[in-house]
Amino acid sequence: xxxxxxxxxxxxxxxxxxxxxxxxxxxLEKLDYHDxxxxxxxxxxxxxxxxxxxxxxxxxNSYNSDIITSDDLDMYQKPDDVNLIFxxxxxxxxxxxxNNVALNYLIDNPExxxxxLLLNNDTIIKPNLIDALINKLHTDExxxxxxxxxxxxxxxDKLQTIGGGFIDKKHAEAIACMEDKDxxxxxxxxxxxxxxxxxxxxxxxxxxxxxxxxxxxxxxxxRNHGYKLVITTDTSIYHKEGASIKSYKRIYYHTxxxxxxxxxxxxxxxxxxxxxxxxxxVLKTSATPKNDDDKDxxxxxxxxxxxxxxxNKTII
Numbered sequence: 001x002x003x004x005x006x007x008x009x010x011x012x013x014x015x016x017x018x019x020x021x022x023x024x025x026x027x028l029e030k031l032d033y034h035d036x037x038x039x040x041x042x043x044x045x046x047x048x049x050x051x052x053x054x055x056x057x058x059x060x061n062s063y064n065s066d067i068i069t070s071d072d073l074d075m076y077q078k079p080d081d082v083n084l085i086f087x088x089x090x091x092x093x094x095x096x097x098x099n100n101v102a103l104n105y106l107i108d109n110p111e112x113x114x115x116x117l118l119l120n121n122d123t124i125i126k127p128n129l130i131d132a133l134i135n136k137l138h139t140d141e142x143x144x145x146x147x148x149x150x151x152x153x154x155x156x157d158k159l160q161t162i163g164g165g166f167i168d169k170k171h172a173e174a175i176a177c178m179e180d181k182d183x184x185x186x187x188x189x190x191x192x193x194x195x196x197x198x199x200x201x202x203x204x205x206x207x208x209x210x211x212x213x214x215x216x217x218x219x220x221x222x223r224n225h226g227y228k229l230v231i232t233t234d235t236s237i238y239h240k241e242g243a244s245i246k247s248y249k250r251i252y253y254h255t256x257x258x259x260x261x262x263x264x265x266x267x268x269x270x271x272x273x274x275x276x277x278x279x280x281x282v283l284k285t286s287a288t289p290k291n292d293d294d295k296d297x298x299x300x301x302x303x304x305x306x307x308x309x310x311x312n313k314t315i316i
Contacts (some may be wrong), residue, residue: 005183006035006115006134007035007112008033008114009039009112009196010039011112012025012039012120012121012245012254013041013042013043013121014040014053015043015096015098016045016046017121017122018048018052019047019052020121020240020255021053024121024125025062027123029062030127031129032127036084037084038077038083038085038089039102041102042086042087042091042305043044044091047179048053053093054067057270063084065082065085065125066078066085067081068085069087069089069090070088070089070095071137073087073101073105074105074194079214087102089101091175092315094209094210094211094315095214095272096205096206096214097116097172098301100204101115103118103204104204106196107200110197110200111201115133115134115193116193116195116199117191118191120190122153122190122239123191123237123239124237124238126235128234129309132148132232132234132235133193133219133232133235135232136198136230137193137195140230142226142227143227143228144222144223144228144229145187145194145219145222146193146230147163147188147192147229148191148232148236148237149162150163150188150190151239152239153156153238161177162177162178162229163174163231164177164181164185164186164187165177166185166209167186167201167216167299169262170273170274172258172259172261172274173258174213174216178258182230183233184214184229184230185229186215186220192215199210201225202222202227208260209253210315211253212250212259213258216261217261220261229293248296249316250302251301252300252303253279253284253304255303255304255308256277256308259305259308262274279305282298284306285301286302
């Protein structure tokens with residue numbers, strides 16, 4: 001199915017992951033669809049990470065790039081020949097805050113794009129990615145978000161997730177699906193495609209979470225606005241899952257943020273039943289440690305629970 005070419009804004013976030021970012025950019029060079037602009041946001045990385053990316057951008061013939069700070073983005077006027085904007089953020093604002101530098105710019109300047117693709121920097125894409133996403137979008141006017149199947153980068157024949165999932169509200173678990181469905185509760189945040197009109201309506205990513213659950217929250221917001229969340233199996237990506245995140249950070253943010261999500265999107269009965277389950281789980285885990293790793297795990301759960309209840313937006 002062919003459609004009139006329209007501009008796609010591709011948002012990538014780098015935080016000390018220059019080699020992953022450059023590999024992702026090299027895969028984007030091979031896109032069949034050429035009407036796109038990449039907004040590469042750096043989340044206050046080390047100088048060595050910045051230099052690695054800058055060196056690549058100087059040497060490649062695929063991108064004409066500008067480098068600006070996030071503070072200067074509001075006043076930025078992109079030259080017609082620029083197809084990559086390297087935006088230097090002044091702090092590590094987390095997954096949501098970093099991506100929102102570009103997302104908020106597009107919300108304020110919707111005339112510069114027709115579609116938005118949020119893409120993890122630790123992914124490798126197939127050349128037909130954009131065409132497949134646009135074709136899927138045109139099958140139903142109520143589609144808001146589209147995802148794609150993820151395969152393991154190191155095991156490319158093994159499916160990681162179909163690209164979306166369902167929410168178990170009893171235990172506050174975002175469960176990735178392994179097969180296609182008509183609709184999903186959430187689209188996996190490593191690849192989310194949408195029309196600019198949807199972004200304008202639902203707004204940018206919620207920043208309270210810092211990392212984890214913001215894609216689930218964003219998806220719930222889209223569904224609450226009446227949009228369908230779907231995937232297309234006509235393309236796929238390869239994903240280096242968790243390339244920049246340490247395990248205890250995962251545990252902390254998952255514990256804290258799932259409580260915040262439940263408080264925001266469930267009724268009082270559902271929330272307090274879950275909260276009781278969560279408190280009992282943390283107490284049980286804390287009472288039966290078998291070794292130092294178990295003790296560290298229990299302490300991390302306790303901290304996540306405490307900060308959730310106190311609404312403490314700690315960054316660890």
